[in-house]
Amino acid sequence: MIDLDVPGLGSLSLAHLVLDFNGTLARTGTLVEGVERRLFALADLVRIHVVTADTFGQARFALDRLPVDLKILKPGGESEAKAAVVRELGREHVVAMGNGVNDTLMLGEAHVSIAVIGAEGAACEALLTAMITVCNPCDGLDLLLEPKRLVATLRR
Numbered sequence: 001m002i003d004l005d006v007p008g009l010g011s012l013s014l015a016h017l018v019l020d021f022n023g024t025l026a027r028t029g030t031l032v033e034g035v036e037r038r039l040f041a042l043a044d045l046v047r048i049h050v051v052t053a054d055t056f057g058q059a060r061f062a063l064d065r066l067p068v069d070l071k072i073l074k075p076g077g078e079s080e081a082k083a084a085v086v087r088e089l090g091r092e093h094v095v096a097m098g099n100g101v102n103d104t105l106m107l108g109e110a111h112v113s114i115a116v117i118g119a120e121g122a123a124c125e126a127l128l129t130a131m132i133t134v135c136n137p138c139d140g141l142d143l144l145l146e147p148k149r150l151v152a153t154l155r156r
Contacts, residue, residue, distance in 0.1 A: 002045050002095075004147050008156025014046060016089045017144065018106060019068075020082070020098035021052035021059045023120040025137050029056030032118065036066060038141040043067035045144070046095075051085050053078045053102065082106035097140050104129050112154070114140040 002014040019025055025035050039048060048068040052059050053075065063070050073081045083105035086094050096103075096110035099122040107113035107129045115122055115130035116137050127133055132153055134140040143150045 002144060002147055004151055006151050006154045006156075009154055012111065013093055014095045014112065014144075015093040016049060016095070017042060017046045018049045018051060018082070018086055018089070018094055018096040018110065020100065020103045020106075021050050021063075022055045023099040023118055023122075024097055024103070024116045025050070026056075026058070026062060027119045029058030029062065031062050032137050034138040035141065038138060038145060039066050039068060041145055042141060049085060049089070051082050051106070078102040079105045083109045086110050095144065097137065098130075099123065099126055101125050112150070114143070116140055 004012040006012060025031055042048060050063060050068050051071045054072045059070060059072060079102045086096060086106055086109040091109050092111050094110045095112040096106050097114040097116055098107055099116045101123040104125040107126060113130040114132045114134060115126045116134055118136055
């Protein structure tokens with residue numbers, strides 16, 4: 001659990017990290033360098049969920065050894081399916097990261113949301129919905145590993 005007190009926002013108790021795969025954690029189906037190490041470190045703090053349409057069919061292979069719960073979505077309705085995962089986990093305890101149009105509802109449901117502008121870009125809708133925008137997934141994961149950074153970004 002990541003417990004924070006954010007001036008102007010209140011107390012946060014984040015128990016779940018919900019992540020998109022392609023464009024967020026991975027580039028063309030391959031994990032971005034540094035993501036694996038950070039996911040291992042975060043697994044001691046939160047339960048990690050990767051929810052993906054798995055565009056390149058590599059998520060299961062890329063995440064096989066990692067401490068994550070992987071959910072590969074069936075084609076059609078991915079946006080709502082991702083948002084439903086956040087609701088099922090209890091949105092007030094969820095931080096979510098994504099980059100695509102199909103991540104927008106998920107980002108909107110999560111108590112804390114991070115959009116990633118990686119090598120594959122980011123959808124404007126995701127950027128406008130997220131509370132925080134980072135240039136790569138490692139920066140977003142580091143905000144959770146160094147929670148004072150998160151407080152500095154979110155304080156009002």
